[in-house]
Amino acid sequence: MKRKSEISILIIYTGGTIGMVQDPETGSLVPIDFRHISDHVPELRRSGYQLHSVSFDPVKDSSNVDPGVWIKIAEIIEDRYNDFDGFVILHGTDTMAYSASALSFMLENLSKPVIFTGSQLPIGLLRTDGRDNLITAIEIAAAAGSSGPAVPEVCIYFDNKLTRGNRTTKMSAEHFDAFSSPNYPPLAQVGLHLNYFDNLIRHSTIASDLTVYKTFDTNVAILKLFPGINRNLVQAIINTQGLRGLIVETFGSGNAPTYKWFLDDLIDFNDKGGIILNVTQCHGGSVEMGLYETSRQMMLAGVVSGKDITSEASVTKLMHLLGRYKSKEEVVEGLKISIAGEIS
Ligand code: ASP
Helix, strand or coil: CCCHHHCEEEEEEEECHHHEEECCCCCCEEECCHHHHHHHCHHHHHCCCEEEEEEEEEEECHHHCCHHHHHHHHHHHHHHCCCCCEEEEECCCCCHHHHHHHHHHHEECCCCCEEEECCCCCCCCCCCCHHHHHHHHHHHHHCEECCEECCCCEEEEECCEEEEHHHCEECCCCCCCCEECCCCCCCEEECCCEEECHHHCCCCCCCCCCEECCCCCCCEEEEECCCCCCHHHHHHHHCCCCCCEEEEEEECCCECCCCHHHHHHHHHHHHCCCEEEEEECCCCCCCCCCCCHHHHHHHHCCCEECCCCCHHHHHHHHHHHHHHCCCHHHHHHHHHCCCCCCCC
């Protein structure tokens, strides 16, 4: 086992509230460089680990994060994979769950920790949550288990909770406890000690090298159902030029109206080669197609069950699979299986 001083961690700073300051002209929060963060966390110098950092330029509010940013993060990890024991990604909370999901699909055979964190309050404020989040994320990225790193997965660490990235969703814009993982338990108990639940953590079983997938197809849409939805809206989305994948955010356990026009439109899209994924609007629980007549009809229309996937993981997985495979069959097969622990 390595000594503490031999463990090296790369901190990748992409932006987000953690490094933001108030713009004197507009009064709005804008991100600035990593030095600003490290100046406010002098504890980093006493961590005992070899800490290195790389910063995006310009840094971003995470509302501006897109697949190009995911590819950039993945490329930094790929280039430095052999030089570091773990990676900490500082990222805005707004789209952190999307980025963590995307990275989990891109990094195949990952055998090192990739821990996303950030904060609700900027690091310069006295009550910031950023200091603890950053320090503990580094501890987690550096932690050793019985046979290698304790958590060789893409995770989110936030407010004393370590969760699998592609199972996590942002649920509060107010509380320090901003994220939840409704369909999968936390990967560690974080208190005085960090206790990892090894039976819940994914360990790559294939002794292959890291493979990084860098192609996304953004020709996807999310159609969130609501009572009273009208055909013009559904058709406007379905007829979007170039659309290849449609996520229907359904009610309860995957139910949708049985209006004839609605099912006809889905069948039409499916017959033209489109892929439809059924994801529930509920935060917890799973799609169970066929449980009710209102979902059996969708099954007959060729809709694929998203099971208990989050909205964030569903859209990033669909973009990833459409970028990775040419044929509809391969994409559909990929949607049905767990690639990185995103469905039960
Ligand atoms: N708007 C910020 C961002 O996502 C919010 C945050 O970091 O908490 O970049």
